Amino acid sequence: MAVIYDGTPEKRVYKNIFGETMEAIAAADDQVVYLDADLMNSIGTLGFWKRNPRQAINCGIAEANMMGIAAGLSAGGKKPYAHTFGIFASRRCFDQVFISAAYAGNSVRIFGSDPGVTAGFNGGTHMPFEDMALMRAVPGSTVIEVSDAAMLADIMWQVKDREGLTYVRVTRKNYPALYSGNHEFTIGRGQVVREGKDAAVIACGLMVGEAMAAAETLKGEGIDLRVVDMFTVKPIDRELAVRTASETGVVLTAENHNIIGGLGDSVADVLLSEGVRTKFRKLGVQDQFGSVGPQPYLQEFYGLTAAKIAEAIKSML
Amino acid sequence: MNIRETEIFAAKIRLETVRQIGVRGFGHLGGALSVADALAVLYGGVMRIDPAKPDWPRRDKLVMSKGHAGPAVYSALALKGYFPMDWLNTLNQPGTRLPSHCDKRLTPGIDMTTGSLGQGVSTAIGLAMAQRMDAEGARTYLMVGDGECNEGQVWEGAMFAHHQGLDNLTMFVDNNRKQLDGGVDEIINMGDIAAKFASFGWNTLSIDGGDIPAIVRAVEAAHAAKGVPTCIVLNTVKGAKVTVVEEIELNHHIQVEGELLKAAMSQCEAALAALEGGA
Numbered sequence A: 001m002a003v004i005y006d007g008t009p010e011k012r013v014y015k016n017i018f019g020e021t022m023e024a025i026a027a028a029d030d031q032v033v034y035l036d037a038d039l040m041n042s043i044g045t046l047g048f049w050k051r052n053p054r055q056a057i058n059c060g061i062a063e064a065n066m067m068g069i070a071a072g073l074s075a076g077g078k079k080p081y082a083h084t085f086g087i088f089a090s091r092r093c094f095d096q097v098f099i100s101a102a103y104a105g106n107s108v109r110i111f112g113s114d115p116g117v118t119a120g121f122n123g124g125t126h127m128p129f130e131d132m133a134l135m136r137a138v139p140g141s142t143v144i145e146v147s148d149a150a151m152l153a154d155i156m157w158q159v160k161d162r163e164g165l166t167y168v169r170v171t172r173k174n175y176p177a178l179y180s181g182n183h184e185f186t187i188g189r190g191q192v193v194r195e196g197k198d199a200a201v202i203a204c205g206l207m208v209g210e211a212m213a214a215a216e217t218l219k220g221e222g223i224d225l226r227v228v229d230m231f232t233v234k235p236i237d238r239e240l241a242v243r244t245a246s247e248t249g250v251v252l253t254a255e256n257h258n259i260i261g262g263l264g265d266s267v268a269d270v271l272l273s274e275g276v277r278t279k280f281r282k283l284g285v286q287d288q289f290g291s292v293g294p295q296p297y298l299q300e301f302y303g304l305t306a307a308k309i310a311e312a313i314k315s316m317l
Numbered sequence B: 001m002n003i004r005e006t007e008i009f010a011a012k013i014r015l016e017t018v019r020q021i022g023v024r025g026f027g028h029l030g031g032a033l034s035v036a037d038a039l040a041v042l043y044g045g046v047m048r049i050d051p052a053k054p055d056w057p058r059r060d061k062l063v064m065s066k067g068h069a070g071p072a073v074y075s076a077l078a079l080k081g082y083f084p085m086d087w088l089n090t091l092n093q094p095g096t097r098l099p100s101h102c103d104k105r106l107t108p109g110i111d112m113t114t115g116s117l118g119q120g121v122s123t124a125i126g127l128a129m130a131q132r133m134d135a136e137g138a139r140t141y142l143m144v145g146d147g148e149c150n151e152g153q154v155w156e157g158a159m160f161a162h163h164q165g166l167d168n169l170t171m172f173v174d175n176n177r178k179q180l181d182g183g184v185d186e187i188i189n190m191g192d193i194a195a196k197f198a199s200f201g202w203n204t205l206s207i208d209g210g211d212i213p214a215i216v217r218a219v220e221a222a223h224a225a226k227g228v229p230t231c232i233v234l235n236t237v238k239g240a241k242v243t244v245v246e247e248i249e250l251n252h253h254i255q256v257e258g259e260l261l262k263a264a265m266s267q268c269e270a271a272l273a274a275l276e277g278g279a
Helices: A014-028 A046-051 A063-075 A086-092 A094-103 A116-122 A131-136 A149-161 A206-219 A238-248 A263-273 A295-302 A306-316 B003-024 B029-033 B036-046 B067-080 B085-090 B119-134 B152-163 B193-199 B212-224 B258-277
Strands: A032-036 A056-058 A079-085 A108-113 A142-145 A165-170 A191-194 A199-203 A225-229 A232-234 A250-258 A279-285 B061-064 B140-145 B169-175 B203-208 B230-235
Touching (some): A014 A046, A014 A149, A063 A079, A063 A108, A063 B119, A079 A149, A086 A108, A086 A131, A086 A165, A116 A206, A116 A250, A116 A295, A131 A142, A131 A250, A131 A263, A149 A165, A191 A206, A199 A206, A199 A238, A199 A306, A225 A238, A238 A250, A250 A263, A263 A279, A279 A306, B003 B029, B003 B085, B029 B067, B036 B067, B036 B212, B061 B067, B067 B085, B119 B140, B119 B152, B119 B169, B169 B193, B169 B212
Parallel strands (some): A079 A108, A108 A165, A142 A165, A250 A279, B203 B230
Antiparallel strands (some): A142 A232, A191 A225
């Protein structure tokens, strides 16, 4: 169990990890059913579907129907996992997720891929900057953004028997490796990826690696930055949020998501409610729509970079 | 139940549905009455259920996708002994276990939460698929409204269920010809609903939805069809068999009190007495 970050990207793309983990979970538990809406080839599950059509179901390009089927499978005693792009998993079928799954008391695990700017060349129509906001608003939901490959596999196993609606936001590509393969994660508990005393970044997903890179830059300038991976955006780790703010007095949240309704709002809510005195700022998409281009360009365009994190931290000190 | 007993059961469902909505004073009476006969057939003997064990995993299931017909289902469930009859007096009252639209978390015997139209089609498919995986011969029955077929999700489900060859799924379309704002044909003319489902590859029957022997035969035909889901179009009347309700033009959600309640109750009581007298 260790943090192994050194800035190098994960060797394997997450879609391959997703595909093999999903198949292994289904092999281990015959009550598991994996559903997709014609994006199996995009998330590494096409072979699984061909090999095991009993437990891997292609619902075609009909996300609303897929979410309802997932809900019905849960009501019938099965353990459904459903994947599609994050935009379709959230915006396109929000009422099905809300009513058929969550309100009806069913347990459905939804994986929304291509978070924020990682949607890249698919462009603005495919770029979820609001999926976490929507899913956070569902009563009793769990909202997770995966930041690392080891975390992805571990979380996929952990949610198998989890009650209620779970939404997991995951890239199909890769981020810098953060954790060793045997690292343990607890849903609802954040990870301190880097200790530091002068200021803190509380981040999730893509922005954890960016924050780690920023910490390296700031170290050269004598600033000791703490980095927290708040991969469970809901239920948020209140204790860790409070401790981080109390001990550093400078908190920047960083998310590949609209600053409205995501990680930043969640942390701000905790800190205000708990009466913690701290400097606080949210780095993220500033109430904008997505757009098209290479991911590095989009990160620059929306200010989702290590340089912007370092700049923000310095301005807060 | 034999045919006469099922007809009596249907008459009791109507009586209790009018009575419970009358206690509250308003409700979705028209579309609850139009499914009473089909519910009587299903709960009267078709469905493999145990009212003492509403969560029995191997039971047959019903998804009332037109969730506003909840009161008719509650009547059937109460008459079958799922919960005390006096619960029916609590419809839509604070703290009730019988909300306007079906809620599986609240009501014993309700197999799926519904109310957002079209969604019950997909959840019923999920239930039927789970039953098929369990390979214990259980079936899922689904009821949708004709107006509900405006929802695209109905047709997403129709394609999928056919592709999956889901022969343990039987859908009833309550073709009562009216929706909230008026006649189905005025709002979105659905054309020939049975032909539409047939073109989606479903085994399709179109029957008089008030004719209990016809419903029984249609369900038998559904059970006999292998490798395809079945759609039974129930040609009904909104407010069926309670003429004072049938005669109201916009009878989706109506005030049910005073003279109307009295007249509706006496029609239901008379219908029941005639059946029981002839038994």
